[in-house]
Amino acid sequence: MPVGTLGTVKAVPQNVLEELGAEIILGNTYHLYLRPGHEAIRRMGGLHRFISWPRALLTDSGGFQVFSLSQLRKVTDEGVRFRSHLDGSSHSFTPEHSVDVQIALGADICMAFDECTEYPASRSRTEESLRLTMAWARRSLDHFRAHCHEVPWFNEFTEDREPGAPGASLLGTWDRPRRQSLFGIVQGGTYRDLRRESAERLVEMDQTGSGFDGYAIGGLSVGEPRELTLEMIAEVLPLLPADKPRYVMGVGYPDEIELYARMGVEMMDCVLPTRAARHGLLFTSEGRLNIKGKKYAEDQGPPDPACQCPVCRRYSRAYLRHLMHSGEALSGTLNSIHNLAYYLGIMHRVRTQLQADGATESARAAEAVETRLTG
Amino acid sequence: MPVGTLGTVKAVPQNVLEELGAEIILGNTYHLYLRPGHEAIRRMGGLHRFISWPRALLTDSGGFQVFSLSQLRKVTDEGVRFRSHLDGSSHSFTPEHSVDVQIALGADICMAFDECTEYPASRSRTEESLRLTMAWARRSLDHFRAHCHEVPWFNEFTEDREPGAPGASLLGTWDRPRRQSLFGIVQGGTYRDLRRESAERLVEMDQTGSGFDGYAIGGLSVGEPRELTLEMIAEVLPLLPADKPRYVMGVGYPDEIELYARMGVEMMDCVLPTRAARHGLLFTSEGRLNIKGKKYAEDQGPPDPACQCPVCRRYSRAYLRHLMHSGEALSGTLNSIHNLAYYLGIMHRVRTQLQADGATESARAAEAVETRLTG
Secondary structure: OEEOOOOOOOOOOHHHHHHHOOOEEEEOHHHHHHOOOHHHHHHOOOHHHHHOOOOEEEEOOOHHHHHHOOEEEEEOOOOEEEEOOOOOOEEEEOHHHHHHHHHHHOOOEEEOOOOOOOOOOOHHHHHHHHHHHHHHHHHHHHHHHHHHHHOOOOOOOOOOOOOOOOOOOOOOOOOOOOOOEEEEEEOOOOOHHHHHHHHHHHHHHHHHOOOOOEEEEOOOOOOOOHHHHHHHHHHHHHHOOOOOOEEEOOOOOHHHHHHHHHHOOOEEOEOHHHHHHHOOEEEEOOEEEEOOOHHHOOOOOOOOOOOOOHHHHHOOHHHHHHHHHOOOHHHHHHHHHHHHHHHHHHHHHHHHHHHHOOOOHHHHHHHHHHHHHHO | OOEOOOOOOOOOOHHHHHHHOOOEEEEOHHHHHHOOOHHHHHHOOOHHHHHOOOOEEEEOOOHHHHHHHOEEEEEOOOOEEEEOOOOOOEEEEOHHHHHHHHHHHOOOEEEOOOOOOOOOOOHHHHHHHHHHHHHHHHHHHHHHHHHHHHOOOOOOOOOOOOOOOOOOOOOOOOOOOOOOEEEEEEOOOOOHHHHHHHHHHHHHHHHHOOOOOEEEEOOOOOOOOHHHHHHHHHHHHHHOOOOOOEEEOOOOOHHHHHHHHHHOOOEEOOOHHHHHHHOOEEEEOOEEEEOOOHHHOOOOOOOOOOOOOHHHHHOOHHHHHHHHHOOOHHHHHHHHHHHHHHHHHHHHHHHHHHHHOOOOHHHHHHHHHHHHHHO
């Protein structure tokens, strides 16, 4: 999932994302809450309509940015008080408030409010953090159940409303479920038993019949060694129901996302393709390519000879280098388009291969789970 | 003509320019000479290929930027010595060197090297400046005639080379004349008689049978009142051959370009649509719109209700305001696309109207010339 922090995947127009085959993008609740504000977005019919994105959207809980960007945080059982990184103004997020904001934004998938445990963190610190996250997950779920009908587009799409009919969306081809989904987030730092506990407790919340619609593994890729990331994912994945989406948050490099997808992870998001692009780092079939390199000054080949994206079909390395060196805005746009195409291409390839192997990702993942549990 | 200073119309990908109907864009010789360098561009086959633009290109002479951007200029009859605004390195442009650089860049249209007289300028200062510009025009023309076969794509396109055949351009549909054109530039500040003298002397250079391929009116829109701009254009236009393109450089606002086009001006360029866009100023059928305005915070209407550009068809004022406020790169891209569509739309409308009136622009312009000369 390309990341569209403030309602835009940086430097890439929405129609290009569609052409690249992006089926879902992320918005960041913390950023959109501060600017332009969730109430403004609610009044305009929700984030899909505000940013003119007819496909799926996911919003995070705001927790990660509160912990990474804001100042003067104060965490209590109730929630988090923090100051805006924009103007220092004072705000608070509780599980209930985070869910309210996400309902106002109206993304297809919301995330439970959690504390993203930093790395490294002691066992006692991690236990305490997990205690909060689990309590907040329960409160997020209860509040979501009670309020999910308040989404701005609730009941907007009924069978008898044709696209273009009064009350139907401007985005006539918008086809999505009638209600939002809520995902729970597994935390537990780098402690395998805490990760297991976290996953099991989230899944237990499903026993009333209306638990989470999917499960995320959070708090990874925050500085720990890659082997530890992998170990935690492998530990948790078998415990999550294979018939619901499993989402690893904030990963990763091309080889990582391919590996995790093959392990059964269905969703991932990362700013890496777009952020790296703005710094001139291109991901290609031949490895990483730093487009600033002097050796590309007169290289008329495409950024990636094996890539069929609109950038590789039209522009040379020399031109992309020139744009970067000249500080031209088009640099970020073209580099980002290529990197997103590369990432989406990996996922497309893995999906096709898994299907060709005669197993859906879920079935294959279930197999892997079985193997691991009995192995 | 949208301006593509460094080989990119800022923030707008080439395919979008094509979709908007841009038939020709500008490159700035001064900028491209400094970065990435005209020799590098020559080695890569010329500017069209370097920036992947199969339609027409025009390069200015470098004079205007030397006078407006560089430091420590020293002007002699020979040419101009200057220091780069990038790194302070020392360079010189003479008419011959400017033409050489433009041949290396290989645009379809080159411009004679001139001095753009500042405003205000005394009569004696303007006379002296004009003397230089006229001498430089002669030298530009002579040097161009002697060297125009050195263009990187000379003889590259012959009738028997199909697009895609060995030796043919990567840009298979590239269809343009076998040689570059050179335009002369009328100067003379705001003195009508000097403007007339300048135009007449340039046209006289045609008497040998191979003069300029078109004529530009330069040194306008440099701070003088609009009435004076108009007066100078009206003075000069009737003196320029109606069967060759007439180009007013560096104008202007939407109402200006419409007026000048109706007077018979066939070509204009200006950074205004793209530069204003990056500052949040949109040109619309309802007048100028500063998208930063608080009143647009929840305005879900399109930037211009009468516009059919890709931006107006998809995005709201509220979203464009949000992008601008958030400092998002997409802001410059979307605003620029709209403004370029608006400018190109004006030219399209004027052209259609002139044709519907039963007169081509040239014929109509010739009429206007007649009227003015006998009036």
